[in-house]
Amino acid sequence: MADYDVGVLALVVPATSGPKSTYRPAVSVRNNGIHDALASGYLRIYSAGLLVFESELYSGTITPGNTGNAQTVGYWTPTEEGQYTVHAYLTTPLDQVESNNMLAPVTITITGEEPPVPPVVAAHASQHEEGGTDELSIDGLPGRAADPQTALAHAAAHQAGGSDALNVGSLQGILAQDQPAQVHSNTRHNPVMSTAAELTAHQPLQPRLDRYLP
Helix, strand or coil, X not given: CCCCCEEEEEEEECCCEEEECCECCEEEEEECCCCCEEEEEEEEEEECCEEEEEEEEEEEXXXXXXXXXXXXXXXXXXXXXXXXXXXXXXXXXXXXXXXXXXXXXXXXXXXXXXXXXXXXXXXXXXXXXXCCCCCCCCCCCCCCCCCCCCCCCCHHHHCCCCCCCCCHHHCXXXXXXXXXXXXXCHHHCCCCCCCHHHHHHCCCCCCCHHHHCC
């Protein structure tokens, strides 16, 4: 392994096909040496053999074994659609391997005008709030709202005759309030309780007071 060596890997910007726009060309480069390296060089773009763009290339510090990008100083805006050829060269001070410093020529195709920038949407949150012209409703939406929601008063819906009346007949436990006993026959009792007639028939005789009179 060389002490100092950077190698050009590929063209990063622009892509091999893209719209007619403004680009800041960039090339990826790898530090093959054992010391930190700064890569520098040049990039040239040709159209039909004529030079249409040229700029210096610089990278940041690249640690050994890692990859970084070297960008041009200037920006390139193609004036016409069609094919262009990109050449680049990068090296580092005391670079000991010259064979990997040149980028193989890359052909790129400029296809047409860049799509227009979508218009900026003006702030309109109030339109979606309560009373707005485009009020949102979360009814029927799955998931949970971001903020806790206050339950609407709806006690009447659970009362007798309400749309969601409660039925305590099948509930377990003890009700919080005493409930009036309902009229029911003796058959509801287990064991069956004595009737009033049966109780009267078995009452003890009242003592006769005349036995104690003088």
